[in-house]
Amino acid sequence: MTEAWIKGLTAAAVISALALTLAPKGAGYRTVKLACGAMTVIMLIMPLRNFDIDSFALFSAQLRYDGERIAERAGEDSLAVKRIIIQGQARAYILDKAAELGIRDPEAEVELSVRDGTPYPAAVRLRGSADGEARGRLARFIEGQLGIPEERQYWDTNDEN
Amino acid sequence: MYRKCTVLKKKAKTAAMTAAALFLLAGSASAALPDAGEELSRVIDTQAVEEAAGLPPEIDLRLLPDLDGALRILYGRLREENRVMLSDALKSAAITVIMSFVCAAAAALGEGVSGPARLAAAAVTAGIFVSAGGGLMAQATEAVGKLEDFSNVLLPTLAAAEAAAGLFTAAAAKYSAAALFFNILTNLISRLLTPTVFVFIAASVGEAVTGSRALSGAASLIKYAAIMTLTALLLAFTLYISVSGFTASAADASAVKAAKTAISTMMPLAGSIASDAASAVMSAAAAIKNSVGAFGMLAVIFMSAGPFLNTGARYLIYKCASALTAEVGDGTAAKLTGRFADACGIMTSAIGAAALMRFISVFSFMGAMTA
Numbered sequence: 001m002t003e004a005w006i007k008g009l010t011a012a013a014v015i016s017a018l019a020l021t022l023a024p025k026g027a028g029y030r031t032v033k034l035a036c037g038a039m040t041v042i043m044l045i046m047p048l049r050n051f052d053i054d055s056f057a058l059f060s061a062q063l064r065y066d067g068e069r070i071a072e073r074a075g076e077d078s079l080a081v082k083r084i085i086i087q088g089q090a091r092a093y094i095l096d097k098a099a100e101l102g103i104r105d106p107e108a109e110v111e112l113s114v115r116d117g118t119p120y121p122a123a124v125r126l127r128g129s130a131d132g133e134a135r136g137r138l139a140r141f142i143e144g145q146l147g148i149p150e151e152r153q154y155w156d157t158n159d160e161n
Numbered sequence: 162m163y164r165k166c167t168v169l170k171k172k173a174k175t176a177a178m179t180a181a182a183l184f185l186l187a188g189s190a191s192a193a194l195p196d197a198g199e200e201l202s203r204v205i206d207t208q209a210v211e212e213a214a215g216l217p218p219e220i221d222l223r224l225l226p227d228l229d230g231a232l233r234i235l236y237g238r239l240r241e242e243n244r245v246m247l248s249d250a251l252k253s254a255a256i257t258v259i260m261s262f263v264c265a266a267a268a269a270l271g272e273g274v275s276g277p278a279r280l281a282a283a284a285v286t287a288g289i290f291v292s293a294g295g296g297l298m299a300q301a302t303e304a305v306g307k308l309e310d311f312s313n314v315l316l317p318t319l320a321a322a323e324a325a326a327g328l329f330t331a332a333a334a335k336y337s338a339a340a341l342f343f344n345i346l347t348n349l350i351s352r353l354l355t356p357t358v359f360v361f362i363a364a365s366v367g368e369a370v371t372g373s374r375a376l377s378g379a380a381s382l383i384k385y386a387a388i389m390t391l392t393a394l395l396l397a398f399t400l401y402i403s404v405s406g407f408t409a410s411a412a413d414a415s416a417v418k419a420a421k422t423a424i425s426t427m428m429p430l431a432g433s434i435a436s437d438a439a440s441a442v443m444s445a446a447a448a449i450k451n452s453v454g455a456f457g458m459l460a461v462i463f464m465s466a467g468p469f470l471n472t473g474a475r476y477l478i479y480k481c482a483s484a485l486t487a488e489v490g491d492g493t494a495a496k497l498t499g500r501f502a503d504a505c506g507i508m509t510s511a512i513g514a515a516a517l518m519r520f521i522s523v524f525s526f527m528g529a530m531t532a
Contacts, residue, residue, distance in 0.1 A: 005356065006356050006359065006360055009357075009360045010360060010363060010364075012379070013360070013363075013364050013367065013376055013379045014367070016373075016376070016378075016379060017367065017371055017373035017376050020373065020374060021371075021373065037378065037382075040378075040379045040382060041382070044357075044382065044383065044386055047352075047353060059341075059344070060337070060341055063336075063337040063340045063341050064333070064337040066317075066336070066337070066340070067320060067332070067333035067334065067335075067336035067337040067340075068333045070317050070320045070321055070324065070332065070333070070336060071320060071321075071323075071324035071329040071330070071332040071333040071336075072324075072329070073321070073324075074204075074205070074320070074321035074322070074323075074324035074325045074329075074332070075324050075325070075329050077201070077204035077205070077321075077325060078201065078204075078324070078325035078326075078327075078442050078446065080204070081197060081200040081201050081204070081325075081442050081445075082435075082438045082439060082442050084200055085197060085200070085434075085437075085438040085441060085442070086434050086435060086438045089434045089437070089438070090431070090434055093430065093434075115423045116419040116420050116422065116423035117416065117419070117420050117423075118420045118423045118424055118435050118439065119435065119438075120423075120427055120431055120435055121431055121434075144428065145428055145429060145430035145431070146428055146430055146431045146434075147427055147428035147431045
């Protein structure tokens with residue numbers, strides 16, 4: 001395609017040169033000059049004739065889709081990172097409080113739910129040796145500070161009481 | 162009034178106490194906090210950008226911004242690469258000047274010698290420049306191709322970092338706009354502009370030999386069309402990426418607002434944790450985006466500086482030679498040298514436009530921050 005275009009453009013330039021050399025001076029010369037100019041411009045923009053608008057639209061749509069996929073995947077990845085941070089930090093707070101309440105060998109696994117793209121602590125699975133009062137105080141702390149209701153705080157039964 | 166003040170004081174006291182409690186709690190648990198930057202860099206692939214950039218190993222994405230060191234390396238490399246090229250360009254210009262003086266001397270000898278001398282001057286000048294022109298075009302096309310390959314790796318990484326910062330719509334819009342325009346420009350340069358420059362050179366040689374005004378007009382038209390196309394494409398790209406980025410950012414702002422509302426309804430500590438996590442991820446994503454962006458810009462400079470300076474220096478040298486010889490003889494060699502300078506100018510503009518488009522897109526990614 002490019003080769004044909006170059007040949008056409010070169011031919012237009014050569015024909016223009018010849019025509020202008022042979023053209024009589026005066027109005028005739030001006031007409032030939034105008035025609036030669038038009039021919040050169042037409043040859044110059046000739047590749048636009050082969051422009052496939054459907055392929056271009058398809059290519060553009062494909063790029064839009066690719067962009068959305070990249071953003072979607074990155075969104076999932078960043079949500080996963082947020083989950084790791086929130087889970088880690090919520091667990092650390094619970095373990096700190098459990099240690100403060102005298103609970104021995106405490107363990108906590110925080111489960112998250114997502115609301116409007118933001119993960120939040122929704123349930124917790126707890127382990128450790130604790131008496132009823134310590135458990136109750138820890139449960140109130142978890143509910144009051146982390147918003148996990150007591151009915152979603154699950155204790156594994158390896159305690160003394 | 163007094164009651165209102167008391168209420169406000171009480172509220173302030175409660176807020177201060179809550180803040181202090183949260184600070185203490187945060188302090189006690191901070192040791193267990195996972196590093197957002199570390200976690201995020203595991204999922205956003207910056208390694209691919211480093212590999213595709215092909216920069217010297219001294220330039221590390223994580224050690225940025227050591228711009229001084231990077232620019233020193235670039236300077237050393239360019240000095241080495243462009244020394245031979247500049248000496249070639251100066252030799253070509255010197256031969257053109259000598260040819261012009263030979264023509265002038267021949268014209269002084271008489272009418273019969275003047276015509277053949279003019280043809281000889283045109284033939285020698287054309288020979289010199291056409292042989293150099295092929296190499297120049299190949300170098301320019303190769304540089305643009307390299308930029309396109311690098312962009313195919315850089316753009317997804319930047320878009321991923323922007324989306325991780327919460328700007329999903331803006332990331333997708335900027336990615337698709339930049340990728341589309343890069344592709345159009347690369348195809349335009351390799352498929353249309355490079356052949357057009359050859360036609361321009363052919364028309365210029367024809368004009369010098371025949372003295373045809375039509376060929377002169379055709380050459381001028383080709384040059385004008387090439388420069389105008391590049392300018393229009395660059396302007397359209399800048400406008401498109403700015404508008405699409407702006408519109409998409411407005412859409413993302415509502416998502417950020419919804420997330421903030423969700424956090425505000427949580428219990429104090431849970432809200433604080435969620436808010437900290439969102440801020441940490443956003444900051445880490447912005448840091449990755451900025452370091453990848455700065456690294457990407459350095460890579461673009463490394464890829465395009467050599468060919469850009471090569472064609473740009475030739476443009477200046479040939480223009481100077483053309484100006485020096487304009488008044489010597491009938492000006493055939495001077496005019497032809499000026500045309501070759503224009504050809505170099507078109508290629509310089511093409512490389513410059515390709516690099517500038519990358520800069521604009523990187524800036525548009527780096528400039529965007531979530532509220």
